[in-house]
Amino acid sequence: MRIRATVAAVSALSGALALSALAAPAAQAEEPAASVASYRAAVAKIRQAAQAESGSQRAGARYDLDVTFSNFKIAKAIKVGTTNHVATNVSYTLTHGADVDITADDFITDPIIYRGSHTSPEARLLGNKPAKCTVTSATTANCKGTIDVYPGAAAHELINSNAGTWHAAAEATAFNGQDPAGENYDDSKVGYKGQDGLGTTLVQRHSKLTVDASPEPVKKNKTITITGKLSRANWEDNKYHGYVSQPVNLQFRKKNSDTYTTVKTIKTNATGNLKTTVKATEDGYFRYVFAGTTTTPAANATGDFVDVQ
Structure with a gap:
């Protein structure tokens, strides 16, 4: 299974530096307690736990975040060659409960595309950076992100059988002040929601x-x-x-x-x-x-x- 390591986010700190001071008090903001990679890695673990759940049995301690996604828009096709990085713009609407603060520094949302099953994909792709959201009302926001693809021997994100139809999903995570790199990190205080079935795109061999x-x-x-x-x-x-x-x-x-x-x-x-x-x-x-x-x-x-x- 080729699923990009979340540490890829380290290479794209611009636009996501707000995350670097997530758990630190204002007076200590110049020495962040966690890196962007720590939060993206934590999201990956939470996603894995959430997708492993069956019925009422919970594999993770996090709570279900009150958000939904709609109006997911992505290119009809993503053409990928042998060496060049390909970035595809994605937009979607995020609707949330009144108790969800999407403007918090430690609120993260991402668009995702995957091949195969959502809970057990043969391949998954997301962006280098979390999506950026613009508030449109007390409970809605327009979010924009990217799907980044790195073909080539080093990344090896795709194999030939991955070409064809991919499905779209989105996720949101509210860390609520919890530092995934800290000793007192409490997963039960972290909210997460993933939603699939938002659309499709073709990932094609150029x-x-x-x-x-x-x-x-x-x-x-x-x-x-x-x-x-x-x-x-x-x-x-x-x-x-x-x-x-x-x-x-x-x-x-x-x-x-x-x-x-x-x-x-x-x-x-x-x-x-x-x-x-x-x-x-x-x-x-x-x-x-x-x-x-x-x-x-x-x-x-x-x-x-x-x-x-």
Whole structure:
């Protein structure tokens, strides 16, 4: 199970420094008792305990926080390559009871996406920093956060089978002055609420598509060969590999036109390569177009100009 360690929050102290003085008296605020990582790690443990509960049996001592989440908005798809960090904005509405102080320094809320079961996910992703909430009434707030993805050998957050539909959830934790790094930390005074079923998004293996038409120039009505390749990110070896047996459209655009027209549809071979022939009748651009799948986004090759003489 690949679930990001909560200590990742240490790398994003900006915007979350208010958490660093959570449990310290005002006079001692310059020497915080706990770090951002301590609070994020504590949230992870509380989440795990809450999700382990069955029926009336409680696995954790924390109490149920009076909050709910709605209006969860996230991109329809998150395209992830082999190396670059990907950050996706998320927004949602948080509704809470009158006794919940969401403006407290030690109140934390996060958006989450997960693959598989909410209680036992095969993978889970969240943001580097807690979401920021803007109060809109005595009991509601608009919250904005991110989902941060780090592909690559070092992070190894994703494997290829993770591509596809992910589900959305959100959580909130009120520490109420409890310092998770302190000797007197009392979990029973900490409130927590997690809510799943808030929406879905696609996490996809980024795709690339190329095209090459030859020979150039070519005499009118002579045959030209159009080659190319459709590849996609492999999250396990951090390289791009051919996407096999996928339908791809060959399209043509006249020299002075803005519109492409599909000439034919062919499939990639066992290595993701494309090859077909057409007759050259006039100057214009050829390109390959891939419509995309659940696991892999659509891709258009940049048109290759053919000079017909």
